Amino acid sequence: MILAGGRGERLRPFTDDRPKAMVPIAGKPLLAYQIDSLRRCGLTDILLVTGYRGEQIASFFGDGSRLGVRLEYFVEREPLGTAGALVRLRADLPEQILVLYGDLMLDADLSRFVAFHRGHSGSCSIVVHPNGHPADSDVVVLDARDMVRDILRKNVPRSQPYFNRVSAGLVLLDRTALTNLPEDRPLDLESDVLVPAMVAGSLYGYRTPEYIKDMGTHDRLAQVERDVVNGLVERRNLAHPQRAVFLDRDGTINDHVGFLVRPEQLRVRDEVYEALELLNRSDYLAIVVSNQPVIARNLCSIEQLNAIHCRLESMLGERHVYLDDLFYCPHHEHAGFPGENKAYKIVCECRKPKTGMVRDAARRYGIDLSASYLIGDTTVDVQTGKNSGVRTILLSTGEGGRDGKYPARPDAQADDLLQAVTQVLAAAGMRQ
Structure with missing residues (x-):
């Protein structure tokens, strides 16, 4: 009907x-x-x-x-x-x-x-x-x-x-x-x-x-017509393989503050809004994949982490941009510390640089990993991208690759998320 x-x-x-x-x-x-x-x-x-x-x-x-x-x-x-x-x-x-x-x-x-x-x-x-x-x-x-x-x-x-x-x-x-x-x-x-x-x-x-x-307003009607003409409407159908830009969270989208455990600690980086606007208008899904060991360390509950992510999505929505999905890993494999949440102190398949979050997103949305990217600020992110079969861009923001945990070299580097997204779209020949 x-x-x-x-x-x-x-x-x-x-x-x-x-x-x-x-x-x-x-x-x-x-x-x-x-x-x-x-x-x-x-x-x-x-x-x-x-x-x-x-x-x-x-x-x-x-x-x-x-x-x-x-x-x-x-x-x-x-x-x-x-x-x-x-x-x-x-x-x-x-x-x-x-x-x-x-x-x-x-x-x-x-x-x-x-x-x-x-x-x-x-x-x-x-x-x-x-x-x-x-x-x-x-x-x-x-x-x-x-x-x-x-x-x-x-x-x-x-x-x-x-x-x-x-x-x-x-x-x-x-x-x-x-x-x-x-x-x-x-x-x-x-x-x-x-x-x-x-x-x-x-x-x-x-x-x-x-x-x-x-398309109930003049502005939305004009945007819909542009998207029909350039083929975006059809390409976003999940019957077709999708492309994605996987994004780290801390140091990539928001300022790196160590363990972020309260919503009021969240500060979205200024350039992120423009970067997400470009992604939202493109063929690429914008999907966060983030390690959140604050749960395993018992510094934060699942409910508190959800409150942080609600604040993040509300802040983005106020600037008319959005994430297509957000995946996080609450685990940490090193146990034996006072106060830890033992239920999450396990060896899992989702904690980066393992590929569980990327693979889950790929299955859910039919993502072609060979046509996708992972952007982050650590060598963990780079290694995750290599393990997942996606191209990688290392940012100078956040830790800027100084964590030194893995020797993997990124496919490209960028000063911040906006510059990285601009590189992705230019490589794909997409208008910005």
Whole structure:
């Protein structure tokens, strides 16, 4: 089900004479991109919910046969909210329904999302991802099992830092999630369906770095069109091999302060914001891989480390940049010290220079390591990159390679992260 009834007030004058879903992008209506993406994933039975100037949609797409899909229509004579059509039609719906908001440009391997939903016990699943404007987006709070614990509504002041995991506008739900909802009033998909599922412990969040962006403002529309034209939208689909820049944390993203154990110690380096902006606009995923032995040393708890990373992602989000994911190793193999956390004093496969974190990221996102980089400030980072089969850049920031733990030589050196990212993009022939 595609919710294509929106008027798109913020996109006027483009929407003065057409619905938002019919705004052209590189010569093709936005809705056509959505239908193409669904068809490529084998999702060919599509219901379009239309409203404002919906006759244009029906006239353009017809029954969908020329696009290789089967289209049906539900016309809202009066606004029913984002869940009203679902409830009115629930008796005729299949057991599971994928719902998309009609202002999304996306190219995603939705079969992964379907598999995620079916692999969990919830009645609803939502797609979440990082974006460059989390303050005006609904932020989803997940636990370690990807169960949704809270939804921080957009444009509502937030008293605490948060992970940049934003609701992307795609929902997969079981028909049973619509039981007992009234048909005599407009309904909101989030408030009336997702929040009750969350309270019942039946809502999960599927994380992906794929290209899913709303084009509801003039600036976002222009950026989406540029990304379509240069092929970025298609290349970010996880059905294709991905590239990544793996980043160390301390001394690379934030100032090196020894053992960082409190959020207030975190200071993001000035050049990092511009470096991440370049990565976010590129083909490369930005993924942190960080040793955090503060857990094993019992200097910091997992909860406190999460608070540090929440502060990091909130600070980045305030400057409209983000990390695609963050992996850390809490272990340390040398035991026998007073006060240590013995549960984490083990020999593991994730502590750099071992490759566990890099390999986990590669499996999750289909990353081609031969086309990827690791950037850090220590010889441990360089050796990790060599062990993982990625190219390496050693920074002069932080320890600047002075740790001297490994003899591995980097493929390149840079003064800071911005210079390193500029080198990566230049080598790939990407415009900056």
